[in-house]
Amino acid sequence: MDKLSLLKTFSVVANEGSFTRAAQKLDTSNQLVSKYIAELEKQLDTRLFNRTTRKIHLTEAGQQCLQHANHILESVNDMESQLGQLSSEAKGLLHVSAPVSFSTLHLAGALSAFQQAHPNVSINLQLNDRKIDVIDEGFDVALRAGNLTSSSLIAKKITSIKxxxxxxxxxxxxxxxxxxxxxxxxxxxxxxxxxxxxxxxxxxxxxxxxxxxxxxxxxxxxxxxxxxxxxxxxxxxxxxxxxxxxxxxxxxxxxxxLEDYVPQSISLYAVYPHRKLISNKLRVFIDFLCEYFKDTPYWDQ
Missing domain, CATH: 3.40.190.10 (Periplasmic binding protein-like II)
Known part of the structure; x- marks a missing residue:
């Protein structure tokens, strides 16, 4: 019983909130769905769901497992798309974190132009100026302005900021x-x-x-x-x-x-997990932002 099948079944059950609906979506039986979930819980040595006669709820371990499962399944899909060349067109959902003011003033136009160029990519944008944890909070990429400290994340410069x-x-x-x-x-x-x-x-x-x-x-x-x-x-x-x-x-x-004393320009970076296979949708998104804003952005020209 391969782990990908177990994780896929678990993800569908968690998202559907029901073994029956998950079985219908997967076109299989309730018994097989239950068997897969039991096997995954056995392998992980933890309970993933709290079950009642009417509903199921994710345990705390189940919630953590769901985040990892979704990342794994998405990475596999991206790998199949890239290595198997199943599609030359970027598609899917991107979870993006970005600074508040930069987004309201300048990112909206860039996103509109991007989605015209790549209509099959959907974006879930969350605005926050605090330093978010890209991996733990489930983002594909975070846009950050400033001087970045060393980390396990990959950072690609988007543009300069005076x-x-x-x-x-x-x-x-x-x-x-x-x-x-x-x-x-x-x-x-x-x-x-x-x-x-x-x-x-x-x-x-x-x-x-x-x-x-x-x-x-x-x-x-x-x-x-x-x-x-x-x-x-x-x-x-x-x-x-x-x-x-x-x-x-x-x-x-x-x-x-005091222009002679103002610090040198900082940069806007796209930050994403190094451990995750960079998907086609993320690659084209980052490349598009680099070309849209350029090293000297339009507001400084």
């Missing part, structure tokens, strides 16, 4: 234009709470961190658009990527300051 320290004309008129990071007023700092471009070699970053330790920043938020809009009202200064602040800078609503 940073800008900004303040409104009204703020600069009232408090003056700083010529050095030491001239910044720490109580006016509008701080992004998920910052991921710390560079200890940067005089500006060092000053911002030192100031934040001495004085509570005027506003701390986990959304760069909110901070940028507050800065436009003359309430302080903010360090933000140009994909957020670029429009306000071009309109003169914000002015870039």
């Amino acid at each position: 940073l800008a320290l900004c303040a409104s004309p009204a703020y600069l008129q009232k408090y003056g234009t700083p010529s050095h990071p030491k001239d910044l007023k720490p109580e006016h700092y509008l701080e992004y709470s998920y910052v991921n471009y710390d560079n200890e070699a940067s005089t500006l970053i060092a000053a911002l961190k030192a100031n934040a330790q001495k004085v509570t920043p005027k506003l701390t938020a986990n959304n760069g658009e909110v901070l940028t809009n507050v800065a436009k009202q003359g309430e302080g200064y903010v360090l933000q990527p140009t994909f957020i602040a670029g429009e306000a800078l071009s309109k003169g609503e914000l002015i870039s300051i």
Whole structure:
């Protein structure tokens, strides 16, 4: 009894929530489905379902097993598609995690263009600025902006992201234009709470961190658009990527300051598990984003 058949049966039972419906979907008997589940539980030495007379529920071990089973079955399907050349067309469902502001401002257009080019690929997009666990949370790929630490994941650069320290004309008129990071007023700092471009070699970053330790920043938020809009009202200064602040800078609503001290550009990466066979749908998705945004993205041109 091969394990793939056991895992496939288990996945269908878990998704259908019923041995009977699973048997109907697999075009087999209830007895064989029950036999396969019992054999898998025996091999794993754990109970996968809690059974009552009316319903079945996954145990905690069953929930973990389902995540692994779905990854294994999807990888096998991808392998068959690629190595057997069963289809030259990308297809299937991609689970994608991406930063909030970048997605609302720029990813929507890219996704629309991608799905026009690849209509058989569906996307489940989850927006979150925190560092998610790609494997444990079941994502095929995560888009991350910043300086990545070493990990067991594969990271492919999508595009470069410039940073800008900004303040409104009204703020600069009232408090003056700083010529050095030491001239910044720490109580006016509008701080992004998920910052991921710390560079200890940067005089500006060092000053911002030192100031934040001495004085509570005027506003701390986990959304760069909110901070940028507050800065436009003359309430302080903010360090933000140009994909957020670029429009306000071009309109003169914000002015870039201390440009000689701003850290070098960071990058937007596509991060995915190295242990998983990269599927055709994921490969074309990453390649499409690289071509769409290019190394110098449109908002910096």
